[in-house]
Each structure stands twice: as C-alpha cells, then as structure tokens.
Amino acid sequence: MRNEFPISVKQKLAERVAYRCSFPDCDQHTIGPGVENDMATMNLEEAAHIYAASPGGPRYNPELSDDACRSIENGIWLCRKHARVIDVGHKVYAAQTLKTWKKSAELRARYVLLGGDTDQAALPSVLLRLGHRLVCWVRWLAIEHLQWTFEVVAFVEGSIQDLQMYCSSFSQMPSYNRFVIIESQGDGRCLEGIHLKVEQGQRVLLECFVGPKAPRSIHQDMADFALDSDFDLETYQGDLHVVTGTEAAIQAITLSLSLQYGDLKEFPDEGSEFRWILAHYQHDPLLNKMIKMEVARLLTVGANLANRPGLDFVNRVIDVQVLGVRQLPICSPAIVHLELEFGDGEQWKGIIQIPV
Ligand SMILES: [Zn+2]
Structure with a gap:
C-alpha cells in the first residue's frame, strides 16, 4: 500500500514554500489559472516523498512508520519535472540533501514574504570537500545537468587562497x-572542471563540472580471504577462510579506512585520512561528518591503491558515528557505527573497528 499524503499535508507543504518548487534555483510556480472556466486552476506540482511511500521506491526506509511516511516531515514540494528528477535519479539525491533543499525553500519563501530579495535569502549550508585538505560550508545554488553551483560561506580546512590555488592548478592535478x-x-x-568566481558583492561562487556517477559493482559477488583483527590471513582447520558478499564488503571498507597515508612507503600519496581526521577532530562536533566525507571519498575516487579497488560497491554513506572517541588515544581500535547503501540499493548498518 502506498502511503499517500493527506490533502491537509499537501496543502501545508505547498503553502510553506508559496507553491514554488523547492529544487535549487528552480523556483517554478506550481499553481495558476486553468482555461476551462472562471473557477478552474491548473496544478503542475507534486508533494514528493523524501523516503518512498512503498517498498522498493526511491530512498525507501523500512524503519519509517506509515504515519511518519505520510507526515509533513517526509514531504517536499516540487514542480512535476523535478519530482521526476529526484525519483528517477534517487541514487543521486539523498534524503538528507532533499531535507536541506526543503529547508532552503521554506527560508527563502519566508524571506520573500517579509519583503526580502530572494538573492539575499539566508539559506542553510552543507559541507563540501574538494581534494585532500579543502573543506568548506557552501550553499547549494543551482544544479544544471552536470554543473553544480555553490556559494562558499566559510572554510573548515584550508582558506580562500587554497581554494583559488586548487582551481588554478586543477588541470595539472593528479586525477x-x-x-x-x-x-x-x-x-x-569526480570533477572534470572547476571555476571560482568572486562577485562584486564579495559573494564567492564555485562552479563544479562533475562527471556522471561511476557504475557500482555488486557487493553480493565479492569474495576475499578472511583477515583477523590484525589483518593477518585467518585460517580455519589449516585452510584459509573465505568471506563473501556483505562480509567481504565490510572487510574491504575496514581495510580501506585502516590503510593510512604513509603506511605504504612506495605509495606516499595513497591511503585514507581516517587516522588524521580522528586525531584532529576527536573533540570537534564535525568529527562524524568529516569521517562520513572520507568514506564518501573512498567510494568516489577510491584509495588510489594500484592493487586495491575503491569502495565502488557502495552507493552512498547514510550515517557515521564514531563511538568511544573520548578514550582516545587509549581506545584502539576506533569503534565506528556505519550506515550505508550498497550499489544495488540494499542498506546495511553495523559496527566496524578501525585500528588507530
Ligand atoms: Zn522545479
């Protein structure tokens, strides 16, 4: 059974964004007069579900109750075109991103309602990472096919000079x-191009020309020799033990995060930043977000190891919580609660242990 929104919820969703589409930079009006008679109206809108209304649908979340699925928290008001875009492209548009857009659209509607100019609306920002040590808060301004435009708000790692350097040296940079x-x-x-524009009003605009999402491999097909907690080959009655499917996938993630920069002397540029982030952000509220972005990097460009594939069997990281971080550096391994979506849409959550 589909969990459709009640009419009252649809109406409130629409009113809270002044009947305009919530997709970044669309702002399309979704209601107007019809031509049949003086009473007719024409609607080109959709109250879209953030988590799908039925199993198998886009971003379906089995833990959401029917009531929660039909509640206003699970809706976003969109024009018909963008309602289709987010559902057809559900592997691209995460629930958390849709929630940010919804909040942006509501803030913008309120700002305009109170007489403000839309361009000046205070939109919530998201964290964005470029390359190895550049992390900033940005506002998502527009998405046009493979061109994403952001306004840079503040830096977490690096500075405006580092960002300028990143953009100007982009073509000489390793992939x-x-x-x-x-x-x-x-x-x-992966980025194919990048352009930084500083407007007269000092607004810093970042245009990212992104490649299409690389195809995902199927984690169910994976198989590898089992490793013990020290990453030595595990034997069972004298034979090497083999792990397959989800177990092999989780082992690959653990291994990928454990392999730190500098661990491989012959490949100094390769590895993960897990340990560095843990050391530098262990008392920072951004710790979990920084680790989440590092896992996302490994599934986007891989660990760059000649003999190891990246985490191309993961579609998206849903959540990361580093547990027991207060005991650091005594606490080893680091205990991490990880929630992710595999390439085939199956979701997994559990604990992984990363030696630090
Ligand atoms: Zn739209």
Whole structure:
C-alpha cells in the first residue's frame, strides 16, 4: 500500500514554500489559472516523498512508520519535472540533501514574504570537500545537468587562497585529487572542471563540472580471504577462510579506512585520512561528518591503491558515528557505527573497528 499524503499535508507543504518548487534555483510556480472556466486552476506540482511511500521506491526506509511516511516531515514540494528528477535519479539525491533543499525553500519563501530579495535569502549550508585538505560550508545554488553551483560561506580546512590555488592548478592535478564530496549526500563525483568566481558583492561562487556517477559493482559477488583483527590471513582447520558478499564488503571498507597515508612507503600519496581526521577532530562536533566525507571519498575516487579497488560497491554513506572517541588515544581500535547503501540499493548498518 502506498502511503499517500493527506490533502491537509499537501496543502501545508505547498503553502510553506508559496507553491514554488523547492529544487535549487528552480523556483517554478506550481499553481495558476486553468482555461476551462472562471473557477478552474491548473496544478503542475507534486508533494514528493523524501523516503518512498512503498517498498522498493526511491530512498525507501523500512524503519519509517506509515504515519511518519505520510507526515509533513517526509514531504517536499516540487514542480512535476523535478519530482521526476529526484525519483528517477534517487541514487543521486539523498534524503538528507532533499531535507536541506526543503529547508532552503521554506527560508527563502519566508524571506520573500517579509519583503526580502530572494538573492539575499539566508539559506542553510552543507559541507563540501574538494581534494585532500579543502573543506568548506557552501550553499547549494543551482544544479544544471552536470554543473553544480555553490556559494562558499566559510572554510573548515584550508582558506580562500587554497581554494583559488586548487582551481588554478586543477588541470595539472593528479586525477585522485579531482573530486567533490557533499556531506549531506554521503557521496561525491569526480570533477572534470572547476571555476571560482568572486562577485562584486564579495559573494564567492564555485562552479563544479562533475562527471556522471561511476557504475557500482555488486557487493553480493565479492569474495576475499578472511583477515583477523590484525589483518593477518585467518585460517580455519589449516585452510584459509573465505568471506563473501556483505562480509567481504565490510572487510574491504575496514581495510580501506585502516590503510593510512604513509603506511605504504612506495605509495606516499595513497591511503585514507581516517587516522588524521580522528586525531584532529576527536573533540570537534564535525568529527562524524568529516569521517562520513572520507568514506564518501573512498567510494568516489577510491584509495588510489594500484592493487586495491575503491569502495565502488557502495552507493552512498547514510550515517557515521564514531563511538568511544573520548578514550582516545587509549581506545584502539576506533569503534565506528556505519550506515550505508550498497550499489544495488540494499542498506546495511553495523559496527566496524578501525585500528588507530
Ligand atoms: Zn522545479
């Protein structure tokens, strides 16, 4: 059974964004007069579900009750075109991102209602990471096919000079450093181009020309030799033990995060930043988001290891919670609660342990 929204919920969703589409930079009016008679109206809108109304639908969340699925919290008001875009492209548009857009659209509607100019509306920002050590808060301004435009609001790692340097040296950069990660999405893309524009009013606009999402491999087909907690081969009655499917996938994620920069002397540019982030952000509220972006990097560009594939069997990281971080550095391994979506849409959550 589909959990359709009650009419009252649809109406409130629409009113809260002044009947305009919530997709970044669309702002399409969704209601107007019809031509049949003086009473007729024409609607080109959709109250779209953030988590799908029925199993198998886009972003379906089995833990959401029917009531929660039909509630206003689970809706976003869109024009018909963009309602289709987010559902056909559901592997691209994460629930958390849609929630950010909804909040943006509501803030914008309120700002305009009170007499403000839309361009000046205070929109909520998302965390974005470029390359290895550039992380900033941005506002998502527009999406036009493979061109994403953001306004840079503040820096977490790096500075405006570092961003300028990143953009100007982009074409000489190794491919593993050309990527953009969006924290709310738990996902990223390889970058084909990037352009920084500083407007007269000092607004810093970042245009990212992204590649299409690379195809995902099927985690169910994976198989590898089992490793013990020290990453030594595990034997069972003298034979090497083999892990397959989800177990092999989780082992690959653990291994990928454990392999730190500098661990491989012959490949100093390769590995994960997990340990560095843990050391630098262990008392920072951004810790979980920073780790989430690092996992998203590994599924976007991989660990760049010649003999190891990236996490191309993961579609998206849904959530990361580092547990027991207060005991650091005594606490080893680091205990991480991870929630993700595999390439085939299956969701997994559980605990992984990363040696630090
Ligand atoms: Zn739209």
